[in-house]
Amino acid sequence: ITICTPDQIFDFALKYAGYEYKLAVASYSKFIIDEIQMYSPDVLAAIIYAIEMIHTLGGKVAVITATLPPFVRNEIEKILGTDVKTSDFSDKGKLRHNVKVYEKNLQSDDIIKIFDDTICDKVKKYLVVCNSIDIANKMYTEIKNSDINASVNLFHSNFTKSDRKTKENAILAVSEKTNESMNIPEIWISTSVVEASLDIDFDILITELSDLFSLFQRFGRVNRKGNKDFSSYNCFVFTEIQGNAHRFVDDDIHSLSKQAILSVDGIISEVLKKELIDEYLSVEKIEKSKYYQEYRKIYKYYKENVDYLS
Structure with missing residues (x-):
């Protein structure tokens, strides 16, 4: 069993010198791809083309995800043809989330107000997810400097490796605490690093909207097991893009998601x-989105690009 990231195993899509060795192993291997919707269009194109190469040689592929984009399902079904089986388990999921949407930018005052309105003995863990590091830093600084009665923490990918590991351990430890054992509420301000990589369970989510795929992943960090009360709002969504997020959020997909x-x-x-x-x-x-057009362009390049022997 090999556990790795796509760039480590699917690089044979580039058809570099000697790629045949890795592809030959793929021909009698089984691949499980997790959360395929998380990738940029160039990485997704490499994965889809790699699936095509694997299938042609007899290898097996399973895609398991909480949110599968219809166009990705369509691309995979075209490759696999009749040799495909799909299963949908959404009807077996518990009710867990109660959503309030605000058509505005997220501000620190909004976080403080939601905190003041919801804090109680059963609600002490707050997760704030921003689309960009600059906004996460801004929210952290402003809330840390306020008179809020809570421990305020920051977690994103710009920390050093050792600091990031420390913060991962800390946020996991908070998630495992019972509210009764907590002397003071905790607010964790983060970015998309918490979407899929960490098994955490908070009471309240306050998040910016990137796209539906990311949003529903973020929802999964609240009332994860469905055992908490959700009669009141526990997910607060702010729809407008701000800060550096404009650089990497697809406008078309964001508009549709909104x-x-x-x-x-x-x-x-x-x-x-x-x-x-x-x-x-x-x-x-x-x-019609830029994301899809970029994906098609790169997939076509992989498909038509001759290998090193040509």
Whole structure:
């Protein structure tokens, strides 16, 4: 069993000198790809083309994800043809999330107000997820300098490796605490690093909107096991993009995602999450986005690019 990232195993899509050795092993291997929607268009194109190469030689591939983009499913089904099986487990998920949406930029005053309105014996763990490090830093500084009665922490990818490990351990430790054992509430301000890599469970999520795929991953960091009370809002979404996030958030996908989440006010099921993705981020709508156009361009390059022997 080998556990790795896509760049370590699917680099044979580049058809560099000697790539045949790795591809030969792939021909009798089984691959499990987790959270395929998380990747940039260039990495996704390499993964999809690698799946095509593996399938051609008889290898097996499984894609397991909480939020599968319809166009990715469509691309994989075209490659695998009749040799494909899909399963949807969304109808088996527990109700966990109660959503309030604000059509505005997230500000530190909003975080403080939500904290003041919701803090109680059963609500002491707050997770704030920003789309960019500059906004996360801004929220942290402003809240840290306020008179809020909570421990305020910051976690993102710009920390050194050792500091990041320390913070990972700390946020995991907070997640495992019972609220009864906590002397003071904790607020963790972070970025997308918490979306898929950490098994954490908080009481309240306050987040910016990037796209539905990322948003629903962030929802999964609150009431993770479905054992907490969700009769009141526990997920607060702010739809507007700010700071450096404009550089890497696809405007088209964000706009479609915003339309989708604005239709929600209250409890949202796993089935409804899937329906929102299928309706608002359908193949037909995504094909018009910059993300999809970039993906197609790079996939075509991989497909048509001759290898080193030519």
